[in-house]
Amino acid sequence: MIPLPTDDDRGQVGIGTLIIFIALVLVAAVAAGVLVQTSGLLQSQAESTGEDAQSEVGNQISVVGATGTVSSSNVSQVDLVVKKSAGSDPIDLSDATIEYTSSSASATLTHAGSTSANEFTTSKISGDSSTVLTNTGDRVEVSIDAATIEGDNGIAEGEEVQLRIVDQSGATTIYGVNVPDSLGDRSYVTV
Incomplete structure (x- = not known):
């Protein structure tokens, strides 16, 4: 017969699994930082291009x-x-x-x-x-x-x-x- 779970049964995580989890969090944070920085750069380039195009069309x-x-x-x-x-x-x-x-x-x-x-x-x-x-x-x-x-x-x-x-x-x-x-x-x- 299979024993029923009790409150005394606990799962344990090994140190290797914990290290992998922390590494995944760090990689995700770095990737998010790169994406935020790239989107900011693209936004400033788009604004500059828009202003130049507006000047070329508007300044007559x-x-x-x-x-x-x-x-x-x-x-x-x-x-x-x-x-x-x-x-x-x-x-x-x-x-x-x-x-x-x-x-x-x-x-x-x-x-x-x-x-x-x-x-x-x-x-x-x-x-x-x-x-x-x-x-x-x-x-x-x-x-x-x-x-x-x-x-x-x-x-x-x-x-x-x-x-x-x-x-x-x-x-x-x-x-x-x-x-x-x-x-x-x-x-x-x-x-």
């Missing part, structure tokens, strides 16, 4: 108007009046680049104090700064010396130039300059 430069200075039957200088789009962070044009592309020339322009082949200048129309657009009411004129870039008198009648403006956050604005087919005897034209 709007071209309000564009004129060309006529010299020797060509447009020798292009002047853009720009503002920041609604909802954009402040845009610093001194950190911007302009990629100038025509059928005969290509150049990447950076901001400078005086215009040369690879530079553009800015001047304040309204607002507090000649380079930083902080409010949607701020206007800055961006001047590009097309004659120097083109290597002759400038942009010919009927020609087109693409200006790709990239601000400090990486946001891109593309503006097409279209010179009229006939400049006549005008000193300035809308482009």
